[in-house]
Amino acid sequence: MTPQELTEAQQRLAAFAAEVFGSFGRADQRRWGERYVRGLLGEGRRKSMEPMAARLGVDRQGLQQFLADAPWSHQMVLAELAWRMEPAIRPAAWVIDDVSFPKDGHASPGVAAQYCGALGKTANCQVAPSVHLVTDAASCPVNWRLFLPEEWDPTRADEPEQAARRRLRAHIPDDARHVEKWQLAVDMVDELRCWGLDPPLVVADEGYGQDGAFRLALEERGIAYVVGARSDTAVLPEQAMRTTAPWSGTGRKPVPRYRERPTSVHGLVLAAGRGALHRVTWRPGSKGPLRSRFVALRVRPAGVRLRRAHPGEDLPVCWLLAEWPAGEKEPTKYWLSTLPADTPLRHLVRSAKIRWRVEHDYRELKTALGLGHFEGRTYQGFLRHLTLASVAQAFCTLERLRPSRPAAA
Template sequence: MDEVEVRRLRDDLADFVGDVFGSLTRVGWQDRAASYLQGLMIDGRRKSIQPMAGRLDGVHDQALNHFVTNSPWDVNPVRARLAQRMDTVIRPLAWAVDDTGWLKCGSASPAVARQYTGTAGKVTNCQIGVSVNLVTDTASCPANWRLFLPAAWDPDTSPDPDVDRRRTRAGIPDKVRHREKWRLALDMIDELTGWGLRAPLIVADAGYGDAAEFRHGLTERDIPYVVQVSTNTGVHRHDTVRTTPPYQGVGKPPTQRYRQPTVSVKDLVLTDGQARTVAWRNGSRIRGGKPVKMQSRFVFLRVRPAGRVLLTEYRGQDLPEAWLIAEWPTGHDEPTKYWLSNLPTTTPKRTLIRWAKLRWRIEHDYRELKTGLGLDHYEGRTWQGWHHHVTLVSAAHAFCTLQRLHHPKAATPA
């Protein structure tokens, strides 16, 4: 947005800040929040504090920096109110779980380490943020965040004798320890539930879908999911039965188990798959005055996801059935993507694909958050500052989304 557009929306922004940042009761805090949101939305190549303050009238960069980096305001009430408001407005079809990277040069920023990030497509020096987004086909909003803490930053697992000093310098709370990204995702889902929201469905990429613990955690919470998995994920055919090995009369009698070995989703689809063409929604392209439907070829099979985790959880029981979905585009020798879903057997195939493909929204979100709203432009080096910044960026994104929904011609942040 340009400065004229932001000034035109000043009254709307004041109402939005008063609602979402209502928990910030100290004098000047809501004004600082409004200024920061304006700085994020106004056109500009760099959205770090100094350049933003230079584009705002009557705002000093030191005051803005103190508000983001040092002021002790709690992000949780802000995130809760933001999530509640956006849940009511956009009525999400699903919650999308994903992570993104902040590329870094040094080692002082909290949780920075050499690790893989899809942002760079390789292992590099970066921070990783995990988010849960409320998504539909037409609108979405980040609702919660966690900064992933690598094992190298955990005094319980790091061999580095300097880890405590690094944590103190970055302001990392003592209770924060290394947790896998899928555990952080479940933590955030529980937190959102505690704020009065209910997940209609979870979608996620293979970084989360490959974790049987994550899928089982969703099942325990009675949350349906459609999650991508890797080609080597092990499953049983749905009609595989458990048998009891012969008892030799010595020791404890054996329990029933699956005698047939597991098979990878790739091998099963190649063996048993019958691809069919499915169209799941209208695309953005127009042909002959009508939108072109999004379509591809897919295989649908009923399976029993396998693995030690699930065998332990369902000891003495049949493993639960699930959908295995594979996208097998025309002209390809094998499928290109695989998903598992615990949705009912009666779920229409078109609906399964629509949910599986819904995760594209989060890629759109990350692109807008980074290129338009400066998500990865924050230069501070504190745990609290990172959480303040991503919360403010999420609020700016939500405000822009509300403007687009209520005023379709509203400008997009640049």
């Protein structure tokens, strides 16, 4: 990058920071916000407080005070970020996922022995769910939560007094309690909708999609989804009918019910057989077009929670999408979707596979923008750091979306 191009990029960053930090009541807070983001975008492998302050040539205590104690709302910054990025990205979907941060100690808010995606096993870590605006060409996280395990909630912990002491040290507010990850995801979606954004589609992996309560919450809000499912997810075929048993005239009058026993999605796809598979190419990849074999069936999810949510009613019909790669003895992945019945198979596949962009976001945030470098021990500081890293990543996204300069004549 030439000196002129660097100066122009710095000017664009200053304008972008002024926009997303516009809710700050004081000019000095807006300056500290821009400095922090510049520190995350700058050179250097470590993006924690002390090395960033040294590279920026600013007072470390001032940077620390801005992050930990200054009176500003990270939710307002995320709202400004969402309003700025939604028209820039024009998302095809909102993708829900979570990222983990391995930790050595036990003082960081939310840290516990839990599944750590970064390590692929149970380990001592923090977990933060997020919502991303996504297309195949661009993406950006615009909302975050910190998952608090039960041991951080005095109303749920085996040792409530210890949980209360840990919360006090981490400055965790009273209204932040243990909430299942799927509910945190729904809360983030609701918050984004309160900010005036409208989800075109929600996409999530089986960690969220497997929970019938999560799918029901989206359906109740009229939000279409494509979510991962486990192979043992219970379903009925679309043509399954409710029937009423004969009534003897005594006792409770029978109600219509499904006489057919639910089967697993794995069994249903195996019954459909390889003859139902179609080869689909969904996007270009770094080593050529990405393609595999898929089958899409119309089914009625029939888990206990869903049956209880629809007593005396027909279970809703949705798509079951399964991937069965060539050379595999059985299907490898499954999704459920409420996209319309006339949705083309290729669109179903592209929607299910669009989660790949979130992996790009996490990789850039962690390797280049210091997402996991926060060394503080406070709940608010942690969420503010995630927010400011998202601002930095959003600026990178906007720079990638800028039209190339015309070639010289």
